[in-house]
Every structure is written in C-alpha cells, then in structure tokens.
Amino acid sequence: MRLPSRRVAIPLTGFLVVSVVVLGSTMISGIRTHLKSKILPYLKAPLSSVSTITPIVSLTEPAIISANMSALSTFFANNKKAFLDDLSSNRGEGWTIVMGNTAGDLDSCASALAHSYLSTILDHKRTVALIQTPRSGLALRPENLLAFDYARLNKNNSDLLTIDDLTAAIKLEELRSSYTLVDGNVLPPNFPNDPSADRVNAIFDHHVDEHAHPKADPRIIHPAGSCASIVANYFQPRLPPSPALGDAITDVYLLLLSAIMIDTNGLKDNGKTTPHDASAAEYLYSHTRFGALTVAGGEPSKDHMTLYDLATLLVDAKRDVAHLSGRELLERDYKSFVWKNSKGEDIRVGLSTVPMGLKHWIERDGKDKFWADQYAWIKVSNIDILGVLTTFRTRTKNKHKREMLIVFPQGEGVADAPTGLELKLYTGIEGNPNLGAEPKDIPGIEGRRARAWEQTEKQANRKQISPAIQAIIEAS
Structure with missing residues (x-):
C-alpha cells in the first residue's frame, strides 16, 4: 500500500485540529449560554460560606462586587438585580419570593433574608427575599438597621429588595412567582394566588395557624419566641460544621441571632422563650464573631459580645423612637x-x-x-x-x-x-x-x-x- 505524502498528511492533520478547536469553542459557548440562562442569574455573588461550593460569577455580565461590600451584601445585591432583570421577560416565573409579614419587624426581615440565602446555596433554588416595608420606612426601625449593620449589609440598604422596588418593576397581579411565607402563614391579599393552584410552597411561622395554604411543604407552624428560631432549626442539620468567621453564612447567623435576641429579650423572657429559641441561639451564637472562640487558647474573639449585651443594644435601639412623629x-x-x-x-x-x-x-x-x-x-x-x-x-x-x-x-x-x-x-x-x-x-x-x-x-x-x-x- 502506498502511504500518503507529507504534503497531504500535514494539511489533513491541521484541518482536524482546527475542526476540534471550533467544535470545542462552540460547545463551550453553548454551555456558557445554558449556565447563564439557567443558573447564573441568581448565583452571581461569591458563595464562600460552604466549603463544598465553588464561588460562581456571571460569565458574560459583570456582577455587583465592591471592595466595600461584604460577601453577604454582594449576594443580596446580585440576587436582587437578577430578579428585577428577569421580571421584564419572565414576570418572576421560576423564582420563589420569601416574605415576612407587613409589619416589617426584625424577625420578618431576618427570617426572609436568611431563608433566601440558605435556600439558594443549599437547595440551588432561585429565591429572593422581599422586605414588606417601603424603602422610606426602613429608617423607622433603628433596631433593624443595627442588626443589618452587625451582618455587614450595605449601610444604604441598596442590597435589599423592598416592596416599592417590586411594585415599581411590575404590577403584583402580573407576578408568576411562587412564595415562601415566614413570620406569617397567610399570603397578603395584594399578591396573586389561585387557591386551586396555590403558589405558596413553604411556610415557617410562630403565630396562630389560620389554616391557609394546606399544600405548602414544609409547613412548619408552632409556638416559638421568634420565627428566626424555626428557620435556623430547619436548616441547621445541613449547615457547615465550622464556617470561617467572615464568611457570608456567619453574617446570616448574626441576622437570625439578632432577631431571636430582640424577640426573647436575650432568652430572658420566660413568657416567650421556648426550647426552640434556646437551641437555635446556642448554635448560631457559637458560629458568629460575637460568640466564637479564637483558635489560640480558646480565648474570645476580638469582636466578642455576650448575648445579654447584644439583646440590650437591640432593645435599646427599638425603644429609640422619641424623634418619630x-x-x-x-x-x-x-x-x-x-x-x-x-x-x-x-x-x-x-x-x-x-x-x-x-x-x-x-x-x-x-x-x-x-x-x-x-x-x-x-x-x-x-x-x-x-x-x-x-x-x-x-x-x-x-x-x-x-x-x-x-x-x-x-x-x-x-x-x-x-x-x-x-x-x-x-x-x-x-x-x-x-x-x-x-x-x-x-x-x-x-x-x-x-x-x-x-x-x-x-x-x-x-x-x-x-x-x-x-x-x-x-x-x-
């Protein structure tokens, strides 16, 4: 058999190499497009909280990242942007809105924010927290602002999705989102929901059960001093055993802990505090910069604060209303x-x-x-x-x-x-x-x-x- 000459073999080899490169480039481009449309819109922020999860950022769109923003603040800012951007084309379909009650107290806000973060990183669901307070009303609750500051959220609250952010982007009756309710067990009437195709997919609450949304799963309603305790205890078996101080998830713990402290007066209010609150607070506190011990010698961290001091500061902030009309x-x-x-x-x-x-x-x-x-x-x-x-x-x-x-x-x-x-x-x-x-x-x-x-x-x-x-x- 006569072998092909080099003049034939070399061009043929080159053609095959170029073809593989082009094909590979096309496949990578397709994968990028798929990731962008299916996953990345709601996972743009650094997810440094769980060691098994690799930080993910958008391949084609710049994420909102600033040297002055914490990892948790960056997550909420990017999640908010992705959700609002998606409303124009999909009306929120495929997203779950986590909302507390309309009073907008710290328990509602912390429970919604924590649930949205943990559900996103642990369950890989497109979940966004909604604060049911107009942006202009955030300043009326100094205790909330103090807790947000402890959790290293943006001081101007631009990383939070408020009710007027949502209504400015879409009419509520046009929403196609699902809902998770925290610190309440009935969907507010201004949100669309057909009882025959109930879009409330989960409930976490400590109020009297009004027996709405029976198909929600999980549907956890029982007495507790704080709804944040119920949320924390639900996710606790799947939380990382030893998160590094400064990780986003430890700031989530501080949000939940702050809500428990203010609702139970530092676990001292015997009329409100339950074993659910005590167990949640014990776990959360030990993993925050306020309660964690340093590696060397088991000494308190430089940011150490007792639960009593944390509760006192939050309650004092809540009572600081003399300036309000x-x-x-x-x-x-x-x-x-x-x-x-x-x-x-x-x-x-x-x-x-x-x-x-x-x-x-x-x-x-x-x-x-x-x-x-x-x-x-x-x-x-x-x-x-x-x-x-x-x-x-x-x-x-x-x-x-x-x-x-x-x-x-x-x-x-x-x-x-x-x-x-x-x-x-x-x-x-x-x-x-x-x-x-x-x-x-x-x-x-x-x-x-x-x-x-x-x-x-x-x-x-x-x-x-x-x-x-x-x-x-x-x-x-």
Missing part, C-alpha cells in the same frame, strides 16, 4: 387584617405596636394632634378599626407596661353610646381574661368612638390580641 409611630410596626363578620362583610382592621406610652405620647404632641394622627392613619390605611398596642417601660420605676387603644372613624359631633360591633368589641376585649384589659381614661377620649385599656397581662401582645379581635368580629 405620631404618624411614623403608627406606621413603623403596623399590620392590617381583613376579617368577615357573620354576614360575610369585610371588616378591615389595623394594629400598630408602639413603644411609647399613651400618656407620654399625648403630653408630647398634645391631645388634638394625637387624635388627628389616629384619624388620619385610619383614612390613609382605609380601615374600619384601628388598634394601638403600646409596650413601654415607665420613666420613673422602669416597669414594663402594655396598653390598648381601639379607635373607630369619628363622625360629626359627639359620638353616641356604643352599639353594634363597637359595643361587642369593647365587651369582648374586657371579658377576655387572657388580655387583662382594664379601662383607662386618657385625655381627649370623651365623646369619641374609642376606648383605652391598661393590660395586666404583660405577655398579651399582637400575636394574642389579633386572634381575639378576629373571633369577636367573626361572631358579630
């Missing part, structure tokens, strides 16, 4: 409900928790301004009944006190004696031994459709008061 006091910790009476009519109720006593509030603002703020908030919130739940410490003896004020919209002139729902609500509240409501006179209440009480049951907060009011309304 009456409107801001009502807005900062507000939840609205829609319940039906026995006739099937909707009754809209709003409950504001305020860390200031009624006497101090009225002395500060004057009774005319105080009552004007109540009625203005009723109008802007479009509710039928406003409940103001105060929780504070006396300025002389530092004793913990709770009060409740119920206000109905005021008509012209002096109000008649209460009848109908108003009378049933007052009677039901005073007859409920779990609330310990003793009538209280406050300036300017005469002649108004309103009533105030001091609560002898100091543990009866909104979690106990809201179902009590709901039961009265539904029976009326």
